Amino acid sequence: MKAELSTLKSQRIQVTREIHKAAEDKDFKENAPLEAAREQKSLLEGRIQELETTLMSATIVKDKQNSSQITIGSTVILHNLDSGEKHRYTMVDPKEANPISGKLSISSPLGKVISGKNTGETVELTAPAGIFHYIIEDVL
Numbered sequence: 430m431k432a433e434l435s436t437l438k439s440q441r442i443q444v445t446r447e448i449h450k451a452a453e454d455k456d457f458k459e460n461a462p463l464e465a466a467r468e469q470k471s472l473l474e475g476r477i478q479e480l481e482t483t484l485m486s487a488t489i490v491k492d493k494q495n496s497s498q499i500t501i502g503s504t505v506i507l508h509n510l511d512s513g514e515k516h517r518y519t520m521v522d523p524k525e526a527n528p529i530s531g532k533l534s535i536s537s538p539l540g541k542v543i544s545g546k547n548t549g550e551t552v553e554l555t556a557p558a559g560i561f562h563y564i565i566e567d568v569l
Contacts, residue, residue, distance in 0.1 A: 430487075434480045437473055444470045483524060497548040497568045501535045504569040505543060510551070510562040520544070539563075 444466055451463035499505055504519045518533035520543075526534035534540050542552045548568050554561045 430480055430484055434477065434484065437477050437480070441470070441473050441477065444473060499543050499546050499565070499568055505533075505565060506567040506569075507543070507563045508566050510564060515566070 447466040448463065448470060451460055451466050454460050454463070499520060501520050501522065504517065507516045507518065508514075509516065518528070518531055520535050520540060521532045523534040523536050526532055526537065528537075535544055538556060539554055542554050543563070543565060546552060546565055548565055551562060551564045554563065
């Protein structure tokens with residue numbers, strides 16, 4: 430997030446230059462480049478503000494001390510008993526969630542079901558697509 434914030438702040442300078450350059454045209458009624466630059470700056474500012482707010486309220490999660498209980502920051506190996514597939518997830522805050530890259534929100538349906546559970550426990554997830562059964566193979 431810090432790297433993205435830094436990149437966006439440097440892009441802000443470039444977009445400001447583009448706004449000034451487009452404004453030199455003096456035709457504000459039909460100046461598409463000016464409108465595009467303003468819109469881009471607005472999007473950048475929104476994302477910058479979102480990242481700054483998130484970073485200000487962020488809490489660093491310390492490494493767990495020999496606990497097999499699933500909490501935020503835990504890495505979990507789940508075995509889907511219905512399909513036979515195994516998945517590895519790191520439990521994260523909803524803002525960081527990206528299941529495709531292995532980051533599962535602690536407040537997602539699956540996250541809620543496995544939160545607080547331990548290695549070896551079997552859990553059941555009821556979803557619109559059906560009922561799924563998992564065994565928690567490991568908590569790292």
